[in-house]
Amino acid sequence: MVNGAQTGHGSEAEPVLISLTAPARRSLVRGLVCDTGSGAQAGVPRLSADRPDAEIADFLAGIVHTDTGFVARTDSGERALAIVAATVAALCGEDIRLALARPDIAFLTALKPPAVEALRGVLLAIETEAAEAAEAVIGALTVLDVG
Helix, strand or coil, X not given: CECCECCCCCCCCCCCCCCCCCCCCCXXXXXXXXXXXXXXXXXXCEXXXXXXXXXXXXXXXXXXXXXXXXXEECCCHHHXXXXXXXXXXXHHCCCHHHHHHCCCHHHHHCCCHXXXXXXXXXXXXXXXXXXXXXHHHHHHHHHXXXX
């Protein structure tokens, strides 16, 4: 008996040990950059990161409320970083245009796993044309790779 209840086998109940380790954090950027045309299915919206900030902000304000996600296209590492920051801002209800102009690296690297998952569920990929352009994009984005 344990606490007045039958244990079923006439012996003392033994504790069950379980692991309570936190799940691995998904990277903000690992696997995000790819060749043009390979980021997602054909029907997924594409956004040129070279468009004016106002147009990008309007696009992001709407796309974060859909279930399709989107793919950004750019050959600029700086612009890729701005798109990541602006997408997070759109998801958080923050100033998208400010995030495009001045990405907050400290804020981005401090995102909790659910926020990272939300970002990666909306920003499906960043497509780029050439290998050297991809290296520039990845180089700019590695500042975010803390996971």
